[in-house]
Amino acid sequence: MSAWAATGPALEVLAPGLLTTVQDLGRPGLAHLGIPRSGAADRTSLRRANLLVGNAPGAPALEAVGAGLRLMAVDGDVLIALTGAPVDAMVDGVPLAMDAATVLGDGATLTLGAPADGIYTYLACAGGILVEPVLGSCSRDVLSALGPAPLTKGQLLLLGDPLGDPEPQTARVGCPPTFSILDGPLSAPFPVLPPPTLIGGQPTLAVLLGPDDEFFDQQAIDSLLTQPFTVSPKSNRVGLRLSGPSLPTRGSNERASAGLAHGSLQVPPSGQPILMLADHPTTGGYPVIAVLAERDLDRAAQLRVGQTVRFRARR
Amino acid sequence: MSGVRIRPAGERAVVVELEPGAEVHALAAAVRERWGPAAEEVVPGERSLLVCWRAGGGERRELATALSALAEQVAGAGAPPAGGAPAPLRIPVRYDGPDLDAVATATGLTVAQVIARHTAPTYTAAFIGFAPGFAYLTGGDPVLALPRRATPRVRVPAGAVAIAARYSAVYPSTGPGGWHLLGHTSLTLFDPRATPPVLIQPGMQVRFEAI
Secondary structure, three states: OHHHHOOOOEEEEEEEOOEEEEEOOOOOOOHHHOOOOOOOOOHHHHHHHHHHOOOOOOOOEEEEEOOOEEEEEEOOOEEEEEEEOOEEEEEOOEEEOOOOEEEEOOOOEEEEEEEOOOOEEEEEEOOOEOOOOEOOEOOOEOOOOEOOOOOOOOOEEEEOOOOOOOOOHHHOOEEOOOOHHHOOOOOOOEEOOOOOOOOOOOOEEEEEEOOOHHHEOHHHHHHHHHOOEEEOOOOOOOEEEEEOOOOOEOOOOOOOOEEOOOOEEEOOOOOOOEEEOOOOOOEEOOOEEEEEOHHHHHHHHOOOOOOEEEEEEOO | OOOOEEEEOOOOEEEEEOOOOHHHHHHHHHHHHHHHHHEEEEEEOOOEEEEEEOOOOOOHHHHHHHHHHHHHHHHHHOOOOHHHOOOOEEEEEEOOOOOHHHHHHHHOOOHHHHHHHHHOOOEEEEEEOOOOOOEEEEOOOHHHOEOOOOOOEEEEOOOEEEEEEOEEEEOOOOEEEOOEEEEEOOOOOEOOOOOOOEOOOOOOEEEEEEO
């Protein structure tokens, strides 16, 4: 990997904040070996941040939880973009807008405040964060302790070559340029930014019932689809613990261990569902009443402790 | 026969319910052959197979129909000829675990009998879960079936050979665990830098050997 020889700009970690990890799109395809997919909790925001700075959508970026991350650009300017949970961000005391590409000048310090809403804020840097991949991914999996450890004070984050291409561009979604004047050698397809993840409020998320909905009586299904649930403490990248009406099973709450899909609503004997997120275990022994629709996974991951959520069925 | 039950697991995944054992792994192989990388996750459970297709891989109902046909085909083919199976993976075990005496007491056996009964069967890696490379080995002696320890240990060392319920397992990494520890092996069960990263793959046959 020639990129390891890069001697361009870097970021020095002055303070790691509450919890900051490197995330990309994870390590899919290994669940049968007990290896979770992991990757950004809010994948839309990761893609958006990367595209804003000209990276491939799945380039490794920083995922920050809570306030206090402070980074200083060293050995050059760094093109950065912040997406996801909105935070008060400052560059040497000057407010920095979310969802826009900005140059962090050589020697300048970026400070993130606490998010006003949501959990995960993404910081992409042109060229991507350069860390050694583990099983094909630079993501930190907090359940299995795989991938680079969370950021620590004093760490130097090397960046990839912004002009080099860490990932093939085929993953980029292209659309035809509006202006024909752009036809010619410069008319590379415009990357289409995914819309920002909806964060905050009292969302209603779409679920598909199953695979184990038959373990539950109609009252439990009705409760799931009509009552509000509140996000409990101890929720993290592995799963969101929800509290609300109990969802009792008809008979035994145990069934033979089976593979778990991303977004599964697993119901342990407590009757309080757990929504499986990025670092979820690959198999589980409790029934799964429903699985979240894919487009609502990112919004679910951004729910905060105490926030309420409702579910509606889709076919 | 249409005994195969397929249940939705979100927009692009289904769970196929199967008889435990060879059928799960035969269908997993058939799914990988049929769909290749478009079947992004093919995850055996004890008596089921979860198949997650990549985004854009097709409409779920159509995929489920094709999968159902494939499952019928695999079920109809019966068990593969015994001669074709590779030799079981041999795991050398030093039976010096801290729970050996307690297991002997609970089962009414001597320690030597516990070891003899644990090394006698050929096990099958039914599925992997709990941690990377943690294979749930089935086919053990029912006399050794004990509920988990009332209090889990905070730290079980990597390589610990353990039993709980109907299963045997080898802890791939150091971490918490509630199984009864019979001994340990010096084999590496999980190494993210190795190819493959996991020693005991789903469906593999395994034997324990006392050293």
